[in-house]
Amino acid sequence: MRAAARLRFALRPATPLRSEVFVVTELLLLVHPWLGYAVSALVLVASLAAFKRAKDGVEFRAGLYRGAYLLLSVQVLLGIVLYGLGGYWDAAPLIAYVHPVLGVLALGAGQALLARARKTQMAADAHRLAGRGLLITLLLVIISIGVASIATTLT
Numbered sequence: 001m002r003a004a005a006r007l008r009f010a011l012r013p014a015t016p017l018r019s020e021v022f023v024v025t026e027l028l029l030l031v032h033p034w035l036g037y038a039v040s041a042l043v044l045v046a047s048l049a050a051f052k053r054a055k056d057g058v059e060f061r062a063g064l065y066r067g068a069y070l071l072l073s074v075q076v077l078l079g080i081v082l083y084g085l086g087g088y089w090d091a092a093p094l095i096a097y098v099h100p101v102l103g104v105l106a107l108g109a110g111q112a113l114l115a116r117a118r119k120t121q122m123a124a125d126a127h128r129l130a131g132r133g134l135l136i137t138l139l140l141v142i143i144s145i146g147v148a149s150i151a152t153t154l155t
């Protein structure tokens, strides 16, 4: 896929901003996957922490969970920029539609469950709900990464 992205870029008409755009695209091709793996690890750690806090009856604080979703938001944003700069709407459907939709869904579903958790009275229930939201997010993120890997391997 990287070769395909470069070829698509090379075939575009020249503009004064082209080399800067090329550098940013190359940088995002490097950063986006690695940040994706780091975000997945953080979401996993946050969900395990949530279930432990529920078990220990710790007071509900959403800081760690919000941090995980903040990093995921940055990842989605970088993905959108990469998508726009690389013209990925012309790519294979798995990378053009399925990967981005799953990424956005992962963020939306997790944040919706965190919002519900923050309104929950009992701290243990709130942590458990936040943990479930993070696990659903993790599942969608893993499927999203898998789909992107299949697409990049096949192209």
Ligand code: HEM
Binding pocket: 001, 002, 005, 029, 032, 033, 034, 035, 036, 037, 039, 072, 075, 076, 077, 078, 079, 080, 081, 082, 083, 086, 088, 095, 099, 100, 101, 102, 103, 104, 106, 141, 144, 145, 148, 149, 150, 152
């Ligand atoms: C949950 C959020 C996301 C995660 C964790 C994630 C992670 C990844 C990973 C790991 C890859 C590399 C796959 C591989 O080559 O094996 C990738 C590729 C890609 N992602 Fe995402 N992504 C996310 C969201 C998005 C979104 C929202 C968009 C665009 C709207 C996007 C656009 C892309 C594109 C265009 C590629 C292909 C890059 C290439 O040509 O190698 N991603 N993503």
